Amino acid sequence: MRHIYLILGLLIVLLGIVAFVWEAPLTAGATGLPHATIDGMKVGGDAAARLDALGNAPYFMQLIVIALVAILYDFSLPAHRRIRAARVGFTLLALAAAAVWTAIWFGYRAAVGGDEPAIVLGFPWPSTVAIWGVWGSMLAFDLFYVWGFRRFILHADDEAAFAALVAEMKAERGEGA
Amino acid sequence: MDAYAHEIILGFVALYMVFCIGVGLWAMKRTHTAGDFFVAGRGLGPWVVSLAVFSSTLSGFGFVGGPGLVYATGLSSMWMATVSALGFGIGYYLIAKRIRMIAELRDTVSLPDLVMARYDSNWARGLSALTILLGVIGYLATQILAMAMVLQSLLADTAMFAGISLAACAAISSAVLIFYCVTGGIIASVYTDLIQGFVMMVAGVLVVIAAIGVFDGGLGEASQILMDKDPESALPFGTMGPMAALSWFFLFGFGLSGQPHVTTKMMMNRRLSDNRIVVPITVIGYVLAALLWVSIGMVMRALVIGDMHAPLGAPDEAAPVFLREFANPILAGIVFAGLFAAIMSTADSFLNIGAAAIIHDIPKAIRGRSLTAELFWARAATIGLSIFATLFALYSFYENGALIGFLGVFGWGTFASALLPVVMFGLNWKRASARAAVAAIVAALAINIGFYLAGVRPPHGMDPGFVALLVSLTLFIIVSLLDKPKSLPKDIDRVLDL
Numbered sequence: 001m002r003h004i005y006l007i008l009g010l011l012i013v014l015l016g017i018v019a020f021v022w023e024a025p026l027t028a029g030a031t032g033l034p035h036a037t038i039d040g041m042k043v044g045g046d047a048a049a050r051l052d053a054l055g056n057a058p059y060f061m062q063l064i065v066i067a068l069v070a071i072l073y074d075f076s077l078p079a080h081r082r083i084r085a086a087r088v089g090f091t092l093l094a095l096a097a098a099a100v101w102t103a104i105w106f107g108y109r110a111a112v113g114g115d116e117p118a119i120v121l122g123f124p125w126p127s128t129v130a131i132w133g134v135w136g137s138m139l140a141f142d143l144f145y146v147w148g149f150r151r152f153i154l155h156a157d158d159e160a161a162f163a164a165l166v167a168e169m170k171a172e173r174g175e176g177a
Numbered sequence: 178m179d180a181y182a183h184e185i186i187l188g189f190v191a192l193y194m195v196f197c198i199g200v201g202l203w204a205m206k207r208t209h210t211a212g213d214f215f216v217a218g219r220g221l222g223p224w225v226v227s228l229a230v231f232s233s234t235l236s237g238f239g240f241v242g243g244p245g246l247v248y249a250t251g252l253s254s255m256w257m258a259t260v261s262a263l264g265f266g267i268g269y270y271l272i273a274k275r276i277r278m279i280a281e282l283r284d285t286v287s288l289p290d291l292v293m294a295r296y297d298s299n300w301a302r303g304l305s306a307l308t309i310l311l312g313v314i315g316y317l318a319t320q321i322l323a324m325a326m327v328l329q330s331l332l333a334d335t336a337m338f339a340g341i342s343l344a345a346c347a348a349i350s351s352a353v354l355i356f357y358c359v360t361g362g363i364i365a366s367v368y369t370d371l372i373q374g375f376v377m378m379v380a381g382v383l384v385v386i387a388a389i390g391v392f393d394g395g396l397g398e399a400s401q402i403l404m405d406k407d408p409e410s411a412l413p414f415g416t417m418g419p420m421a422a423l424s425w426f427f428l429f430g431f432g433l434s435g436q437p438h439v440t441t442k443m444m445m446n447r448r449l450s451d452n453r454i455v456v457p458i459t460v461i462g463y464v465l466a467a468l469l470w471v472s473i474g475m476v477m478r479a480l481v482i483g484d485m486h487a488p489l490g491a492p493d494e495a496a497p498v499f500l501r502e503f504a505n506p507i508l509a510g511i512v513f514a515g516l517f518a519a520i521m522s523t524a525d526s527f528l529n530i531g532a533a534a535i536i537h538d539i540p541k542a543i544r545g546r547s548l549t550a551e552l553f554w555a556r557a558a559t560i561g562l563s564i565f566a567t568l569f570a571l572y573s574f575y576e577n578g579a580l581i582g583f584l585g586v587f588g589w590g591t592f593a594s595a596l597l598p599v600v601m602f603g604l605n606w607k608r609a610s611a612r613a614a615v616a617a618i619v620a621a622l623a624i625n626i627g628f629y630l631a632g633v634r635p636p637h638g639m640d641p642g643f644v645a646l647l648v649s650l651t652l653f654i655i656v657s658l659l660d661k662p663k664s665l666p667k668d669i670d671r672v673l674d675l
Binding site: 145 | 259260261269271278395397399400404410414415418426452460464637650671
């Protein structure tokens with residue numbers, strides 16, 4: 001039951017951030033400007049002014065989303081399978097995802113502030129972290145699912161309990177086990 | 178382009194269409210009941226389910242629209258692709274196990290069936306079916322139109338079909354789609370998805386290799402050009418800025434599990450334990466196929482903005498132009514076949530769930546039982562829906578372009594905001610109530626349609642679907658908490674404990 005209140009609390013904070021962003025002053029080219037000569041192409045607006053208007057609201061929003069993901073994953077486990085290994089795993093993976101996100105956000109802020117980022121693996125460093133780090137940090141949760149499958153997702157005892165339930169319901173409907 | 182190269186591309190596409198027809202005939206022999214038609218009798222192996230899930234997720238939008246978005250706005254849309262690992266994670270942690278359990282216990286064949294089993298509410302079932310039908314028409318029409326346009330662009334370069342009309346191309350594409358969906362139902366759909374998934378993965382990897390070869394300095398040189406000419410487009414949030422990118426991250430990541438064509442496939446695997454294998458194959462398959470999203474878009478943007486290529490007529494030409502001009506003809510042939518695969522694998526899934534809504538879910542919500550001779554009517558509804566969507570696509574293209582665009586956009590955001598809370602909380606929380614389900618669906622429809630009708634765009638590039646999803650998730654929990662707790666049927670209650 002505690003999970004749902006945590007989830008509700010995080011969703012309300014997210015709505016609060018959305019309301020803040022909604023009210024934040026719109027800067028010139030907040031979502032890009034049309035290219036002067038190329039139809040259908042947008043170029044960046046004044047990113048520094050946009051950041052002044054939004055502050056770190058996007059950063060905190062994404063941190064909350066990461067926390068929401070970890071809590072939802074824990075929430076999905078059967079109550080009797082919410083074991084310490086799962087909790088520790090979700091917490092560590094959420095912290096890793098938050099670290100990746102922090103690197104992206106502050107790398108982006110630095111680049112907008114005038115630092116020329118190095119090109120790594122074909123992209124400017126903050127973008128490389130965004131492409132592979134965001135995917136990779138969420139992939140880690142998926143691999144944790146694979147690792148924990150028989151420990152907390154579908155324990156053999158739970159699978160047997162489900163088979164028994166199927167047999168019981170069939171018997172009640174007169175279909176035979 | 179050399180004539181022989183064009184023939185190679187057309188050859189691959191023709192081969193692919195013949196393959197689809199063959200699969201339809203093969204699957205027809207295995208389709209005996211409506212259960213076979215809609216959920217393949219819950220007898221599919223993990224590889225088939227994995228590739229069907231990811232290939233129906235990555236539609237023509239990913240293969241054509243994705244590179245077009247990167248061309249137009251830089252890396253903003255990259256967040257829609259990299260979020261796939263979260264999307265499938267939410268799906269498999271929170272939904273896949275229990276949806277499959279309830280499917281076996283209650284013999285459900287569709288998402289509204291599941292909603293009925295969980296909430297015991299005809300209102301919730303009917304509203305979810307209606308939402309699916311509205312979204313399906315728009316999505317399906319978008320896919321058919323995309324198929325017709327790609328086919329027309331390929332045939333227009335040949336002497337024999339130089340003047341072929343869009344309507345004729347729509348008719349050809351729809352005929353192939355109808356044939357294998359009607360004959361083989363979901364069995365044909367998922368087995369073509371299996372091949373389509375492989376084609377898309379191979380295409381994704383080969384395109385990246387081709388993209389790296391366009392510049393002597395590889396993708397790094399392309400990035401450097403962008404950093405010199407328009408730095409923000411190469412930074413993580415592209416020209417649209419952080420709120421647009423993060424709202425897409427949320428909407429596409431969480432929203433994936435509200436897509437009925439994806440969640441329905443979670444009912445189809447043979448064994449519950451197959452989910453352990455399905456997850457990594459799906460996640461890795463998707464990202465391999467999605468590699469072309471970023472790489473083609475980046476390269477074409479760098480070429481055009483760096484004055485090394487003429488501007489494109491429209492952003493969506495990024496992928497076709499890249500393939501014609503920079504890819505080996507065989508690779509271009511594979512990717513064009515992959516493009517048809519991506520479009521068809523999504524379209525066939527929508528045909529399936531749309532037909533289920535028409536002949537199974539809506540009649541059950543209204544009169545308490547589905548139609549007799551369900552298999553016959555399922556096939557008839559598939560034909561009817563295809564023809565209607567094709568005509569709608571052509572009407573929208575020629576008469577009212579905004580309509581199809583609206584319904585296409587409306588589809589993902591509405592599915593996500595209307596159906597995700599209902600399914601996700603319903604399968605994990607015993608207090609989730611029918612009133613909350615109805616309130617979340619109504620609120621999601623009202624917000625999505627309201628934004629459109631009022632012409633309101635949330636500021637800073639935030640997606641309307643993101644706002645609708647946040648509101649519907651929150652509303653769902655609040656209404657459930659305010660509602661008096663109800664006892665659940667024994668089987669559902671025990672499933673929620675497992």
